[in-house]
Amino acid sequence: MPTERDQRPLEASGGPPTMADVARIAGVSAMTVSRALKGNSYIAKDTLQRILSAVDQLGYVLDRSAGSLSSRRSGFIAAIVPSIDNSNFADTARGITDALEQTSMQLLLGYTNYSVEREEELIESMLRRRPEGIILTGGQHTPKARAMLANAGIPVIETWDIPENPVDAVVGFSNADAMEALVDSLVGQGYSRFGFIIGSEASDTRGYQRHLGFDRALRRHGLSGDRVVSIEAAPIRMSHGAEAIRHLLQRFPDTDVAVCVSDLPAFGAIMECRRMGLAVPHDIAIAGFGDYEIASVSEPAITTVNVDSYGIGTQAAEQMIAMLENRASAATIKTFYRVELRSST
Amino acid sequence: MPTERDQRPLEASGGPPTMADVARIAGVSAMTVSRALKGNSYIAKDTLQRILSAVDQLGYVLDRSAGSLSSRRSGFIAAIVPSIDNSNFADTARGITDALEQTSMQLLLGYTNYSVEREEELIESMLRRRPEGIILTGGQHTPKARAMLANAGIPVIETWDIPENPVDAVVGFSNADAMEALVDSLVGQGYSRFGFIIGSEASDTRGYQRHLGFDRALRRHGLSGDRVVSIEAAPIRMSHGAEAIRHLLQRFPDTDVAVCVSDLPAFGAIMECRRMGLAVPHDIAIAGFGDYEIASVSEPAITTVNVDSYGIGTQAAEQMIAMLENRASAATIKTFYRVELRSST
DNA sequence: CTGTTAGCGCGTTCAC
């Protein structure tokens, strides 16, 4: 009994069909198939028809790895984030993907677990795929990573921060300034005995920056920044916030507001307060950072800083596209942040 | 003044250095460089040294797209999830990446926004990269997608569900059974007037399955499954839960437990109850699904079903590796689920 | 509008 394959006498036997197979069936050259499938060349209507039906018949799918080798354009944009299961960075990745959708670029995504060594490895393994551009989180990279990036000769965009020595372009905001704005608002609400809850400052440079902004603001207001509880973990999770608020109140019982490095520990802290029978914000006020969905849904809703995670992604991708088209050169794009005062303070 | 480049007389001018450039500097053939960098061939010690220092000098990075063309192995595993900013699927993606790390495989990740049409597009654009295997979420695919998958001739693993007509291998659990187990436990706690909160059943097949399990369990217990509030959104978010619980209690004020399709709306519902002055679980009990971090941190902690999101990822990747090494063929691997009774019921 | 030639940068294969 003849199988479907027997009806394709011209197809090479091993592996998936190639462009040459399509060409033979359509009675044209491979080049014409290439042009037809790309879509931006003039092809005779019936030639196109024959090609498309051959593609259909074979179930042919373009091979971009071969295409990129020849055209010297991989069609990849690499992006590296600290963690994929943090909704802020997931939003950024989503923004990048969405903005890339208009182009034929594909996202190559990796996460570092907040380790610069892991970032270095990732950069190398991504560069092996010859991405046309690379989007990083933050400005902290190993010397070797910097060297590889320089050598790659592709646009580099650092996000989520304003590094002092940017590699190339930047899309982000000053985490220190944003935290300073939050503290200012809290001082404006009448708080004066500030606690701070943070994870590993060595790994989480954005957290470190926020701590700097916290200190700066308090100093400016003549207040103490000594009530700090540091959980040596990156990323800091909700449960860490619960743990931290207990330590904070034990060591500094006079604290009237606990500022957390992100909404996740802030939420954990609020829930822990409820368990301890403390009213938020009456007994202790709590603020977060990042404006995760939980911040507005939680009761009490959490005072925080909205930072346009998704927009960082779309703007980084758009800047990347512009740079690839030589419509833009290395720039620093500042994204907005906005203090959201809610009922937890 | 001589630039660094002037000291590399043998390097081709345009683009990043190639293996041939390294070979010239090291005084060997490109083939030897290839072998040296791969690492599993015998190379004379000093040859290796010369090659490595040439690599260093040039900042050479292997070009895997060229390598894959030649070796006919892309080193890509494709994975498609409904949404990347849902921590359950993010955990699965993390599991896949982590398990792949032992190999030289790289993850190509995409998300569908719960649309099968988008999934079809994604499958095509990923197949263009010639992945060696593909991991999907669920068993709902367009006919064209199924055809492309069949044609690709690579292992396909469907996850997060037990499809009736699997394409190939499966790593997941029955969402219907898991929900049934949850309802059984709640009946055991004495609840009898069940409400159900769900998003778009057309897009979220796992949600649909959970609804089936809900109905099945209630029918078995002789209880009504009519108290349903459906929010036409996928994915269903925390805020939808807040909205839904109001509708539910308005239309079915006698409800004694509201079962939500996931922990996210369950949390939103609990917070909304607090706003409405209802005590959970005293006035109304609420259960979720998925055991997101929030379920255990929240106060009250949320009764839910733990479903090993991360393990689905690692097991899918391991099964994929086994299939690629011909150590395994299409199998159905059932992952565990476990009802977690907490204080919200 | 279509075809021919050449080559992208590697790894496979065979030879020594």
Add this chain to the structure above:
DNA sequence: GTGAACGCGCTAACAG
């Protein structure tokens, strides 16, 4: 241990 020839599947460049 190392090298030469060849080709992976496609597209750039040029020709017609």
